[in-house]
Amino acid sequence: MAALEGKEKAATGHPLLRVLRRDKYTHGLYPAQMEALRAMCGALIPSLPPEEALDGRRDTPRDKDLERFYLASGADSTIPDEVAELAFTRCVWEAGLLVHVTLWLLCTRLGTLALCGRLCVSGEFPYVRRFADMPVGRREEALRRWTRARWLIPVKIAFAMVKTLCFNVFYTKLNENSENPCLKAIGFSLPNVEEQRKKHPAEAAAPRPLDNGVVETRELDDATLLRSLADKGVAVKPATSGDYHAVECDVVIVGSGCGGGVAAAVLASSGHKVLVVEKGDYFTPDDYSSVEGPSMERLYEQGGVFCTSNVSTVLFAGTAVGGGSAVNWSASIRTPREVLQEWSRDHGLPVFGSAGYVQAMDAVCARLAVTDGCREEGFQNKVVRRGCEALGLPVDSVPRNSSEGHYCGSCYLGCPTGDKRDTDTTWLVDAVKHGAVILAGCKAERFILQNNSDKNGRSKKCVGLVATCMSNGITKKLRIEAKDKDLEAFLDEVTVARGPMQPGTDTWALLCSAHQMGSCRMGSSPMEGAVDGRGESWEAEGLYVCDGSLLPTAVGVNPMITIQSLAYCLSMDIAESLA
Incomplete structure (x- = not known):
């Protein structure tokens, strides 16, 4: 995108990469279907009183960020609208159709009875509740049953889509300050971009290299x-x-x-x-x-x-x-020798067995300035390395197309x-x-x-x-x-x-x-x-x-x-x- 000028860009990045807030969403669902979707999102991420969430641990210090996190819900604000839009504009149409039909069924008492069974039955008139009218605990149990039922494959697919999109939106949604308050509560912090840029001032301050073309x-x-x-x-x-x-x-x-x-x-x-x-x-x-x-x-x-x-x-x-x-993530691994032999011999493709291909790998690695070492490994990599060494398994660093000291954490x-x-x-x-x-x-x-x-x-x-x-x-x-x-x-x-894909496992x-x-x-x-x-x-x-x-x-x-x-x-x- 066109270059931004001034101090604001250096501090925050391009607006397209830091702002994602809208007031209008397009999904085509009826209000009753949206009510059912909001109830589903609210059951996936329910609002919990801090006292209940802390499970009686009175010695836990009060944390306003943590309290706000517990009180937040998947039914809040525009989360269900964004979930609906993603389901019908980003995902394959077959799965979107299943979501549409499932929500239509949950709008009615008869449809809710068919999908939720006795969980929607009440002792008061009209005796059968719609999904949105069920208590949150019963809605949660209904969702759990869908994941286990062998005969509810279409509903299971619809539920999996809503669940995936709901959690994605909840943990990436930003406020007016381009922040997600939930991240601090769960102990997640974004990489300090400015500190990383200070370690690589020449690269970070370089002009836009493709502007001429x-x-x-x-x-x-x-x-x-x-x-x-x-x-x-x-x-x-x-x-x-x-x-x-x-x-x-x-x-x-x-x-x-x-x-x-x-x-x-x-x-x-x-x-x-x-x-x-x-x-x-x-x-x-x-x-x-x-x-x-x-x-x-x-x-x-x-x-x-x-x-x-x-x-x-x-x-x-x-x-x-x-x-x-x-x-x-910058992994730069040469084609394994046995793979080249298989492609050349078994698939009749001589290019993979040629000296020209080896020369091409040399040229590519040289142009990308591939390095073999890494001065600072991430936590999970340190754990894997220690485990391999304890078991006597060979372990080595993955070559990368970056310097040995590079560790920005957000590539x-x-x-x-x-x-x-x-x-x-x-x-x-x-x-x-x-x-x-x-x-x-x-x-x-x-x-x-x-x-x-x-x-x-x-x-x-x-x-x-x-x-x-x-x-x-x-x-x-x-x-x-x-x-x-x-x-x-x-x-x-x-x-x-x-195209359509059939689930190959019940897990x-x-x-x-x-x-x-x-x-x-x-x-x-x-x-x-x-x-x-x-x-x-x-x-x-x-x-x-x-x-x-x-x-x-x-x-x-x-x-x-x-x-x-x-x-x-x-x-x-x-x-x-x-x-």
């Missing part, structure tokens, strides 16, 4: 967008009677993460005009606030609540300039010190120096395919893509095409499949999945994978994939170095073929 579309209109692109050397043609502004380049890359950032640097340095399309915003270390709620909202796909339809797994994926590299919300080397501070900087342009706040919608006259086995040819800017002021879409119809289009983002625990891999894997034939050993689609000439979805199987370790090394190999090969 980034176009931040969110605050632009049609005229200023075209002017900004032209100023950065991109050939543009304004829309006349059609719905598209025409944009010309040599290579267009969708996504700016571990794969796209490397590809942009390699191809731009080879003399090609590269355009990177990134739907997320551009932030620098000075922008990061380490405030969880608004940071998750802006830095993660679907605000960090992107889940499967049975709500058993939450998928974490970065959505900012830098992609997942901007929010990962998953963007490193506020600038010490971690993301793609937006390394590869994309190299790309911009060689003339690449990054369109931030711009979402790719579809590729433009034409019939392929060349007899190379591919029926289609990719000649461009259509993209939509996130700004309300930009009324036209962008039609990005190659100057000579020989476009090389790279895909650094593959949407995770969002439901919330799982988290990061580093999604293999959804568009490489294969030695169309039967083995979606793309060939060069990353090119088997169906469309000129369409390449260069992110974690390429990997034939899970790596078994953090895949960042693997993804960047593979992208380095593939883009070097493409650059050579285009020379």
Whole structure:
């Protein structure tokens, strides 16, 4: 986003990463359904008198923060409205439909009787209570029964979604001072960003390194967008009677993460005009606030609540300039030798057994300044190390793309010190120096395919893509095409499949999945994978994939170095073929 001036930004971070307060919510629920949802949230996080919460421990000193925490409830304020909005705008539609139906049933006495049984029965007229009219203790027992009932799978899914979203909103909701009073009560404190920046003054105070090449579309209109692109050397043609502004380049890359950032640097340095399309915003270390709620909202796909339809797994994926590299924990592990052997031998992909791939890993680790040591370990890491040593198990430090003394504790919300080397501070900087342009706040919608006259086995040819800017002021879409119809289009983002998933176990625990891999894997034939050993689609000439979805199987370790090394190999090969 546009740089902020003055002392306020240095103290608090970018407003988009520290403020997340609204008065209006969109969810489409009826008042009676909202009453049922509020009752459910109130049962999940009930308000407790401090005396009851302390369980008779009179010697406990009075703590106003702790008292406020006990008195707070999931039914307070706008928490249920925000839960409803997240359920119907961020989660898969199947799960949202189950929530809608469940709340509709709980609005009625008959529906409540069917789902809660005798817990809703009263000795007074009308004898059967709606869910919202039940005492909180009985509501809690009903929720517990839902988690155990084998025949209530749809209700169990709806309950799991409401529970997950309710706790997420409760512990990340901010007041007018961008604070959550509950955090202090439970003993959680945010990292001291200013102290960390003092330890790395050069990195934290560095200018915005991509300013010469980034176009931040969110605050632009049609005229200023075209002017900004032209100023950065991109050939543009304004829309006349059609719905598209025409944009010309040599290579267009969708996504700016571990794969796209490397590809942009390699191809731009080879003399090609590269355009990177990134739907997320551009932030620098000075922008990061380490405030969880608004940071998750802006830095993660679907605000960090992107889940499967049975709500058993939450998928974490970065959505900012830098992609997942901007929010990962900096683990930089080379591809294990046995994995490379498996991919090369069993999957027929010689690139993984080549000397070029080893050289690519060396180049990637050098560019990211990967270090092997760590001066200060976190508490949980110290415990794991002591336990391994006590058991006689080998243990070593995980290599990181940061200095040995780096310990900010909030890299998953963007490193506020600038010490971690993301793609937006390394590869994309190299790309911009060689003339690449990054369109931030711009979402790719579809590729433009034409019939392929060349007899190379591919029926289609990719000649461009259509993209939509996130700004309300930009009324036209962008039609990005190659100057000579020989476009090389790279895909650094593959949407995770969002179809129905059946629960595979009766023991439901919330799982988290990061580093999604293999959804568009490489294969030695169309039967083995979606793309060939060069990353090119088997169906469309000129369409390449260069992110974690390429990997034939899970790596078994953090895949960042693997993804960047593979992208380095593939883009070097493409650059050579285009020379």
